Amino acid sequence: MTGKQFSSVWLREPRKATGPGRSREEIVSAALELLDSEGLGGLSMRKLGAKLDAGATSLYWYMANKDELLELAYDEVWGEMVIHAPEEVGWRDAASAVAYSMRQVILRHPWTADLIGRLAALGPNALRVTDQMRRSFSLAGFEGMEIDFANATLTAYVFGMTIPEVAWNNAMAQGQIDEATLRESVERLVSGYPDLRERLRANTYEDPQAVRAMCFDFGLVSVLDGLEARLVR
Amino acid sequence: MTGKQFSSVWLREPRKATGPGRSREEIVSAALELLDSEGLGGLSMRKLGAKLDAGATSLYWYMANKDELLELAYDEVWGEMVIHAPEEVGWRDAASAVAYSMRQVILRHPWTADLIGRLAALGPNALRVTDQMRRSFSLAGFEGMEIDFANATLTAYVFGMTIPEVAWNNAMAQGQIDEATLRESVERLVSGYPDLRERLRANTYEDPQAVRAMCFDFGLVSVLDGLEARLVR
DNA sequence: CGACGAAATCGAACGGCGTGCGAGTGCATT
DNA sequence: AATGCACTCGCACGCCGTTCGATTTCGTCG
Numbered sequence: 001m002t003g004k005q006f007s008s009v010w011l012r013e014p015r016k017a018t019g020p021g022r023s024r025e026e027i028v029s030a031a032l033e034l035l036d037s038e039g040l041g042g043l044s045m046r047k048l049g050a051k052l053d054a055g056a057t058s059l060y061w062y063m064a065n066k067d068e069l070l071e072l073a074y075d076e077v078w079g080e081m082v083i084h085a086p087e088e089v090g091w092r093d094a095a096s097a098v099a100y101s102m103r104q105v106i107l108r109h110p111w112t113a114d115l116i117g118r119l120a121a122l123g124p125n126a127l128r129v130t131d132q133m134r135r136s137f138s139l140a141g142f143e144g145m146e147i148d149f150a151n152a153t154l155t156a157y158v159f160g161m162t163i164p165e166v167a168w169n170n171a172m173a174q175g176q177i178d179e180a181t182l183r184e185s186v187e188r189l190v191s192g193y194p195d196l197r198e199r200l201r202a203n204t205y206e207d208p209q210a211v212r213a214m215c216f217d218f219g220l221v222s223v224l225d226g227l228e229a230r231l232v233r
Numbered sequence: 234m235t236g237k238q239f240s241s242v243w244l245r246e247p248r249k250a251t252g253p254g255r256s257r258e259e260i261v262s263a264a265l266e267l268l269d270s271e272g273l274g275g276l277s278m279r280k281l282g283a284k285l286d287a288g289a290t291s292l293y294w295y296m297a298n299k300d301e302l303l304e305l306a307y308d309e310v311w312g313e314m315v316i317h318a319p320e321e322v323g324w325r326d327a328a329s330a331v332a333y334s335m336r337q338v339i340l341r342h343p344w345t346a347d348l349i350g351r352l353a354a355l356g357p358n359a360l361r362v363t364d365q366m367r368r369s370f371s372l373a374g375f376e377g378m379e380i381d382f383a384n385a386t387l388t389a390y391v392f393g394m395t396i397p398e399v400a401w402n403n404a405m406a407q408g409q410i411d412e413a414t415l416r417e418s419v420e421r422l423v424s425g426y427p428d429l430r431e432r433l434r435a436n437t438y439e440d441p442q443a444v445r446a447m448c449f450d451f452g453l454v455s456v457l458d459g460l461e462a463r464l465v466r
Numbered sequence: 467c468g469a470c471g472a473a474a475t476c477g478a479a480c481g482g483c484g485t486g487c488g489a490g491t492g493c494a495t496t
Numbered sequence: 497a498a499t500g501c502a503c504t505c506g507c508a509c510g511c512c513g514t515t516c517g518a519t520t521t522c523g524t525c526g
Contacts, residue, residue: 010422011415011418011419011422022474044511044512044513045512045513045514046511046512046513049476054475054476055475055476055477056476056513056514057475057476057477057513057514057515057516058474058475058476060513060514060515061473061474061475065513065514066513066514113350114347114350114351116350116396116397116400117346117347117349117350117396117397117399117400118347118400118403119400120397120400120401120404121397122419122422127422127423127426127429128426130429131426131428131429134428134429134432135428138428144435145432145435145436145444145447145448146451147432148432148448149447149448149451149452150451150455152394152448152452153390153394153448153451153452153455153456155393156389156390156391156392156393156394156397156452157386157389157390157393157456158389158393159389159392159393159396159397160388160389160390160391160392160393160394160396161385161386161389161393163349163350163392163393163396164349164350164354164389164392166350167349167350167351167352167353168353170351171353182244185243185244186244186355189243189244189355189360190360193360193361193364195364195367195368195371196360196363196364196367199367199378199380199381202377202378203378211378214378214382215378215381215382215385215386218379218382218383218386218463219382219385219386219389221459221463222383222386222456222459222460222462222463223386223390223455223456223459224459225458225459225462226454226455226456226457226458226459226460226462227455227459229455229458229459229462230451230454230455255503277482277483277484278483278484278485279482279483279484282505287504287505288504288505288506289484289485289505290484290485290486290487290504290505290506290507291503291504291505293484293485293486294502294503294504298484298485299484299485
């Protein structure tokens with residue numbers, strides 16, 4: 001039993017906010033700004049310290065390490081998710097709404113995409129959202145573990161659809177793209193796959209953002225239909 | 234038009250393997266070993282060089298930068314995905330099989346979870362899998378963009394379900410866990426959410442791995458049912 | 467008011483990282 | 497023997513997270 005313990009900010013009592021010093025909230029909020037504007041790689045303790053007119057190492061007074069800072073920032077974005085009471089709008093609309101909201105939040109804070117596979121969502125905001133989603137599926141008629149299964153399914157769909165979307169956006173934003181060159185290159189890649197190439201050509205003239213939105217809708221309806229099918233049985 | 238171009242290993246001609254020097258394959262395979270055994274953070278150019286009895290910077294002869302190395306390694310795991318010909322087993326079984334396969338591959342190479350949100354899957358193996366999946370959905374009866382939508386939906390589900398699973402595994406493996414302490418801590422977290430707490434207690438006595446497998450099955454069936462419902466209409 | 471202890475800050479330093487650069491080596495061809 | 501290409505690598509730069517111990521700030525109490 002000598003290994004490192006599982007640790008998380010949420011498992012420790014936060015430092016009392018007694019003194020007049022900086023506060024955790026201040027730090028996290030500055031970190032969020034940095035994350036939103038420069039991405040996950042753009043957040044360093046030194047930069048963050050500079051932004052707060054503080055030394056980099058001062059921050060370690062408020063959190064054990066950078067991972068804890070990320071946990072705090074991560075939960076902050078969970079706080080942006082909009083949830084409607086399923087008792088009022090019905091479980092399906094409530095589930096739809098939270099799905100759209102999750103996608104929007106991730107697209108607004110692309111750096112979260114990198115954290116989903118790294119951090120457990122145990123913060124207060126994440127718990128609140130989870131609890132509300134469970135209530136939706138409970139109201140729908142799921143029971144026992146199936147409540148969590150349904151919830152996991154919907155969440156998985158949204159994450160899985162949005163995370164690669166972020167990857168694509170990143171690749172695009174990484175620099176202005178010589179569209180002609182790119183298209184020609186990708187054409188070369190998909191040579192040998194006639195179906196893929198045909199599809200690529202067809203999609204070329206559509207608005208990519210609109211296509212992705214349609215795709216998300218299509219999948220969301222499918223997932224919800226599939227879940228609903230579990231109920232009538 | 235002075236920005237950095239979108240770049241990817243796949244968009245450049247590979248260096249000719251003329252001389253007797255090291256080869257890309259050798260390097261990528263060593264990188265895979267390092268990634269599997271030590272995770273994404275455990276792969277550094279210096280360590281990789283050492284493993285190959287080479288200087289770290291020698292590797293830059295074979296690839297432009299570390300990102301390209303990751304692209305190569307990433308596509309390598311796509312090569313492990315098992316695909317069945319949908320013409321023989323039917324589209325639904327083919328889709329199921331590839332879903333299970335994807336999950337297994339990701340669990341076997343947890344570091345991929347971090348790359349899904351960062352790299353575009355443009356390698357030859359990824360393209361092959363994508364093309365086969367499209368054939369499944371084409372055979373099922375989808376047409377036009379809906380082929381890609383259905384494909385994206387299934388893929389999203391698998392990724393979204395598996396990526397957080399990896400996160401959980403990582404947290405657990407990070408150190409031996411004092412289970413009692415952990416449970417007590419989490420209990421404290423979910424206080425205020427009676428439903429969550431009840432569920433936590435119920436799940437405590439189940440085998441987590443078995444529960445996750447059940448969850449995956451549940452969601453997969455739901456997603457496939459939902460997609461099938463798009464067809465009859 | 468002065469002193470004391472706790473709260474909070476910070477500079478220096480350590481070990482690690484990706485990678486640009488230019489000097490160096492070995493080898494096939496002329 | 498000389499040329500030129502394929503390949504290797506040591507050095508250095510500027511980042512990074514984090515530790516440590518010295519230092520400053522400040523509320524409180526005598």
